[in-house]
Structures are given as structure tokens and as C-alpha cells.
Amino acid sequence: MARWCVGIDLGGTFVKFGLLSEDRQAGPTFQLPTLVDARPGGVIARMAEGARQLIEGRGGEEFVAVGVGAPGPLNIAEGVVVAMPNIPGMENVPLAARLSEALGLPVFLENDANAAAYGEFLCGSGAGCRSMVLLTLGTGVGSGIIIDGQILHGSHDIGAEIGHMIVIPDGEPCACGQRGCLERYSSATYMAQRATRMVRQGRASRLKAVLERKGSLDSLDVEQARKAGDGLAAEVWDDAARCLAVACVNICRVLDCDQIVLAGGLAKVGDELMVPLMAHFRRLHWSLTAPRTKIVFASLGNDAGVIGAAAVAWRGSG
Amino acid sequence: MARWCVGIDLGGTFVKFGLLSEDRQAGPTFQLPTLVDARPGGVIARMAEGARQLIEGRGGEEFVAVGVGAPGPLNIAEGVVVAMPNIPGMENVPLAARLSEALGLPVFLENDANAAAYGEFLCGSGAGCRSMVLLTLGTGVGSGIIIDGQILHGSHDIGAEIGHMIVIPDGEPCACGQRGCLERYSSATYMAQRATRMVRQGRASRLKAVLERKGSLDSLDVEQARKAGDGLAAEVWDDAARCLAVACVNICRVLDCDQIVLAGGLAKVGDELMVPLMAHFRRLHWSLTAPRTKIVFASLGNDAGVIGAAAVAWRGSG
Numbered sequence: 001m002a003r004w005c006v007g008i009d010l011g012g013t014f015v016k017f018g019l020l021s022e023d024r025q026a027g028p029t030f031q032l033p034t035l036v037d038a039r040p041g042g043v044i045a046r047m048a049e050g051a052r053q054l055i056e057g058r059g060g061e062e063f064v065a066v067g068v069g070a071p072g073p074l075n076i077a078e079g080v081v082v083a084m085p086n087i088p089g090m091e092n093v094p095l096a097a098r099l100s101e102a103l104g105l106p107v108f109l110e111n112d113a114n115a116a117a118y119g120e121f122l123c124g125s126g127a128g129c130r131s132m133v134l135l136t137l138g139t140g141v142g143s144g145i146i147i148d149g150q151i152l153h154g155s156h157d158i159g160a161e162i163g164h165m166i167v168i169p170d171g172e173p174c175a176c177g178q179r180g181c182l183e184r185y186s187s188a189t190y191m192a193q194r195a196t197r198m199v200r201q202g203r204a205s206r207l208k209a210v211l212e213r214k215g216s217l218d219s220l221d222v223e224q225a226r227k228a229g230d231g232l233a234a235e236v237w238d239d240a241a242r243c244l245a246v247a248c249v250n251i252c253r254v255l256d257c258d259q260i261v262l263a264g265g266l267a268k269v270g271d272e273l274m275v276p277l278m279a280h281f282r283r284l285h286w287s288l289t290a291p292r293t294k295i296v297f298a299s300l301g302n303d304a305g306v307i308g309a310a311a312v313a314w315r316g317s318g
Numbered sequence: 319m320a321r322w323c324v325g326i327d328l329g330g331t332f333v334k335f336g337l338l339s340e341d342r343q344a345g346p347t348f349q350l351p352t353l354v355d356a357r358p359g360g361v362i363a364r365m366a367e368g369a370r371q372l373i374e375g376r377g378g379e380e381f382v383a384v385g386v387g388a389p390g391p392l393n394i395a396e397g398v399v400v401a402m403p404n405i406p407g408m409e410n411v412p413l414a415a416r417l418s419e420a421l422g423l424p425v426f427l428e429n430d431a432n433a434a435a436y437g438e439f440l441c442g443s444g445a446g447c448r449s450m451v452l453l454t455l456g457t458g459v460g461s462g463i464i465i466d467g468q469i470l471h472g473s474h475d476i477g478a479e480i481g482h483m484i485v486i487p488d489g490e491p492c493a494c495g496q497r498g499c500l501e502r503y504s505s506a507t508y509m510a511q512r513a514t515r516m517v518r519q520g521r522a523s524r525l526k527a528v529l530e531r532k533g534s535l536d537s538l539d540v541e542q543a544r545k546a547g548d549g550l551a552a553e554v555w556d557d558a559a560r561c562l563a564v565a566c567v568n569i570c571r572v573l574d575c576d577q578i579v580l581a582g583g584l585a586k587v588g589d590e591l592m593v594p595l596m597a598h599f600r601r602l603h604w605s606l607t608a609p610r611t612k613i614v615f616a617s618l619g620n621d622a623g624v625i626g627a628a629a630v631a632w633r634g635s636g
Contacts, residue, residue, distance in 0.1 A: 155610070155611075
């Protein structure tokens with residue numbers, strides 16, 4: 001008889017549900033709207049509802065525990081959501097305890113980026129690694145760090161924020177209050193913002209016409225303009241690859257992990273990102289040893305979060 | 319009856335010896351010349367000789383194990399020195415096994431910077447921490463990382479090289495082959511080198527007279543000139559503090575440790591370093607949370623290495 005853990009990825013728009021068996025087989029996933037207006041009680045009820053659907057769909061099979069990935073800040077050891085800006089009232093909510101009460105199963109809470117990293121580590125591109133860093137290049141740059149099989153939380157649950165590593169001292173201002181953070185150069189959203197600003201400042205670019213036609217730019221526009229030989233797009237794209245390479249070298253120097261795994265929207269372009277990234281990485285990397293840390297793409301796609309959350313539940317109950 | 323582990327810090331000039339009791343009391347330390355010309359056999363005999371002095375000096379007390387801190391590269395798990403540039407012939411030497419055979423005690427090998435970090439973590443400024451980073455600001459910038467009580471080695475025993483974190487992309491070239499490494503700005507030796515170069519390039523500075531008189535500069539000269547109002551010295555000193563602050567912010571973002579502990583020659587100046595460092599650190603640190611990681615000075619001085627090596631022996635035999 002199969003034994004399962006449920007994984008739940010709590011986002012501001014959707015709650016995503018999935019399953020992971022004891023032998024690391026993932027089941028199908030589905031999602032429900034988050035019902036943010038229902039406040040914490042309604043959100044937790046929605047999480048319990050989805051989990052029950054999964055459990056009842058496999059009548060007679062054993063369910064061991066539930067893992068929840070949620071955006072921070074969290075108190076992970078206590079299973080408490082300290083704050084969740086997208087959900088009104090979700091402040092200092094003992095989410096793990098309340099969901100556990102609703103479902104009659106142990107519930108383990110984890111930062112969503114850490115859960116995704118743990119998913120890739122156990123079941124995705126990181127399988128077989130001892131240590132791994134996940135960088136998710138999307139709206140920002142999310143990250144999770146696994147060292148010797150353990151998720152790195154930090155002493156105050158604010159570790160593994162590699163998106164806010166300073167890669168250009170006194171560089172572009174970031175919403176976090178720092179300047180020159182990695183995510184100001186190498187996230188999909190900020191690349192598009194930088195290109196938009198440069199066009200509006202009067203820099204010549206074929207992106208000017210795209211901006212006028214569409215009203216906004218995204219990272220795909222930048223990438224397409226770069227392929228078409230646009231200088232501004234090439235500059236923004238190359239800066240993104242270069243700053244990401246600086247971060248990768250620094251990850252090697254600090255953590256010396258087996259792999260750096262790239263996920264998120266920007267990773268979908270494949271070699272368009274990997275080729276310039278690796279060129280910068282090899283140029284910037286020390287010559288004392290050849291690069292030992294591999295840089296690869298993630299393999300679980302959008303399921304990394306739920307699979308990782310379920311894996312966290314397996315670990316917590318093991 | 320007291321139970322002891324021996325700590326040995328193997329350097330290119332001296333081998334240092336010390337003791338640590340089961341309840342973390344350190345005994346007196348002493349050192350012997352390394353006898354580099356005696357090749358590995360002679361160096362290992364010298365290490366055994368010093369350890370026997372310690373053991374025979376406490377006749378009847380119990381000795382449990384020996385820890386050795388050595389400069390890399392090492393294969394830590396196997397107890398093998400891969401190479402040690404200062405000692406001819408010290409290549410792929412199974413140092414732990416050979417010293418163990420000579421002494422009849424288990425021997426544990428550790429990177430010297432990691433051993434010093436572990437010493438400060440268990441018995442020095444880091445006592446009571448869960449996670450700690452040691453930065454030794456001397457000839458270069460050495461570092462050791464402790465996470466949840468474990469020494470971070472990395473997947474290829476080349477982690478915790480924070481001295482080679484890139485803090486100024488495309489900055490000063492480093493002997494490691496990178497550019498803009500932390501140690502090119504914030505180590506005592508390189509600060510003096512930078513100041514020397516700037517004076518020789520014709521920059522006006524009261525250090526010109528010092529250089530002509532002494533033939534060379536050290537970091538104390540830079541510090542004294544800065545206190546006397548010298549602009550060049552102030553620039554070099556401030557760059558050192560600023561780059562160290564960038565590294566400290568990045569350590570917080572990646573590791574979120576309890577403490578960053580500063581050791582080495584440059585740390586001896588105290589507030590002359592700490593005041594500008596903290597000013598830059600607070601300015602560069604994000605505003606999402608107040609700084610949670612404390613920056614403090616080391617407390618074990620030059621004994622951190624031997625005490626840490628003995629602590630590694632306790633851990634290995636525990």
C-alpha cells in the first residue's frame with residue numbers, strides 16, 4: 001500500500017496541491033484560488049479542503065503528514081506565519097497547528113523558496129547532490145540553499161536571500177533598501193524595467209517601438225531584441241548574465257556546492273541565458289581550481305514548490 | 319582525572335601545540351620550528367615530538383585524540399594533505415594516518431582557517447552561537463563558516479573562501495585569478511600594497527616619506543597616516559572598511575548567521591576598524607529587518623587555531 005505526504009504551496013493568488021510517495025514518486029497536482037478576502041480562517045479552510053480532496057481520492061491509502069510552503073517571514077520551527085502581505089490578517093498565525101487540527105495530520109511549515117529548492121534537491125535536477133543552491137529568476141530572484149541534505153534557514157529564518165546579494169556596490173536601488181542587489185540585474189521583471197527606463201531616457205533601441213505598441217516590456221521582448229542585434233537589449237541581457245555569474249562565483253567561494261540550479265521564467269530561454277552566463281562565470285572564476293560546481297537548469301518546473309513541501313513533510317515525520 | 323585532546327596548528331614556519339579538556343578548558347600552548355627541509359617525514363616526526371611533550375607533561379591523565387589544522391588543499395574526510403606549498407614534498411600525504419601511527423591516538427585533520435573558526439565558535443567570541451563566520455584579516459583574508467554547529471567544508475573541500483568573494487566586479491586583480499576579491503581590499507597586506515602603489519604612482523601623501531624612510535609600508539603606517547589626516551590613507555582605509563561591509567552584508571543575506579567574528583592583524587586596531595565598518599554595514603544593509611547578525615572581534619588571538627584543532631579532535635572522537 002502506497003504511503004503519501006501532501007504538499008501545499010500557498011501563494012497570494014492560488015493554493016497549489018500535490019503528493020509525494022515514500023519512494024519519491026510525485027502524484028498529479030491541482031490548484032484552487034486562495035480566497036484572500038476570506039482572511040486566515042478562510043485560507044486555512046481552503047488549504048484543508050484541497051488536502052482532503054487529495055486524501056479522499058486515494059481511499060484506503062496511508063497519509064503521513066502535510067508540508068506547506070509559504071512566502072516569509074515565517075517562524076519555521078514554530079510553524080507560524082509572521083506576515084504575508086498578500087493575505088489581509090495573516091499575521092502571527094499558527095498555520096501549522098491550525099491546519100493540523102483541521103486535518104488530523106502533522107503539518108510542517110517551510111519557506112516557499114526553500115521548499116522549491118528541497119524539491120529540486122530530492123526529486124529534480126539536484127537528485128544525487130549533497131549540496132545545492134536554487135536560484136529562481138522571475139519577478140525577483142528567489143533562492144534556497146541545501147547543505148549536506150539540510151535546508152539552510154539561518155539563525156533568524158532570513159538566510160538564503162541570494163537575490164539580495166550585493167553584486168554591484170552602490171548600484172541600482174532595490175526595494176529592500178540596498179543598492180546593487182542581484183535581483184536588480186538578473187530577474188526577468190527588473191531586466192524589463194531597466195530596458196524600459198533606458199528607452200524612456202532616450203537611448204536608441206528597437207525596443208522603443210515595442211514599448212510604444214504594447215505599453216510595457218517583458219524579458220522576452222529584451223531577449224528577442226537582443227537576438228535581432230539591438231545594442232541596448234544586448235547590454236541589459238549581458239549585465240544580467242554577468243551579475244548572475246558574479247553571484248555564482250560567490251556561491252562557489254562561500255558554499256562550494258555541487259550544483260547551482262536555475263529556475264523561473266528567465267531560465268526557460270535555455271542556452272540564450274546559459275551560454276553568456278557560462279562565458280562570464282569561467283572568466284570571473286578563480287584559476288586555483290577548475291570550476292567544480294555545475295550550473296544546470298531545474299527540472300520540476302512549477303511543481304518544485306509542492307513536491308518540495310511534501311518532501312519537507314516526509315523529512316519532518318521521518 | 320582530566321581528559322584531553324591535543325591541538326596542532328601546522329604552519330610553514332612554526333608548528334604550534336595546545337590542549338583542550340573535555341569541559342573546554344584550554345591548556346598552555348608552545349611552538350616548534352617546522353623544519354620544512356626535513357620533508358614530510360621530518361615534519362610529521364616534529365609534530366609527534368611536540369604532542370609527546372604535552373602528553374608526557376601530564377603523566378597519568380587521559381589523552382583521547384589529536385586534531386591538526388593545516389593549510390589546504392586537503393582531503394579532510396581522508397585526512398590527506400593534497401599539497402602544502404611551504405613544505406617541499408608534502409603532496410598527497412596521509413598525514414592523519416601517519417601521525418596516528420606515531421602517537422597511537424586517533425588523528426583528525428581540518429583546514430586551519432576552519433579550525434580557528436571552530437575554536438572561536440566553541441571557546442571564544444562565538445560561544446553560545448548556533449552559526450558563525452570567522453574572518454581573519456591578515457596577509458590575506460581567511461575564513462571559516464560554522465552552521466548549526468557544523469563546520470562548512472563544501473562539496474569539494476574548497477568552501478568558506480570568503481576572502482575570494484568578489485566585492486568589486488572587475489576590480490583589483492588577485493593572485494587567485496579573480497578580480498575584485500575581498501582580500502584585495504580588506505587584508506592588512508594588500509592595504510599596504512595598494513597604498514605603496516598609489517604613492518609610487520605619484521599620489522600626494524605623507525606615506526611617501528614613510529615609504530622612502532622604511533622602504534616599505536604596512537597597514538599600521540596606513541592607519542597612522544589616516545589618523546593624521548592623510549587623504550590617500552583615508553581612501554585606502556575606507557575602501558577596506560566598505561568592501562568588508564559589502565562582504566558582511568552578503569554573509570547576512572546568504573547565511574544569516576548569529577555572528578561575524580573578526581580576527582587577524584587588522585582586527586587589533588579595534589574601533590579604528592569597527593567604527594567605519596559598522597557605518598558602512600548599516601548603510602549597505604537592507605531595511606526589511608534591522609541587522610540581526612552581530613559583528614564582533616575574536617577573543618582567542620593566536621590560540622584560536624590550536625584550540626580549534628583540539629576541538630575538532632573532541633568532535634571527531636565524540
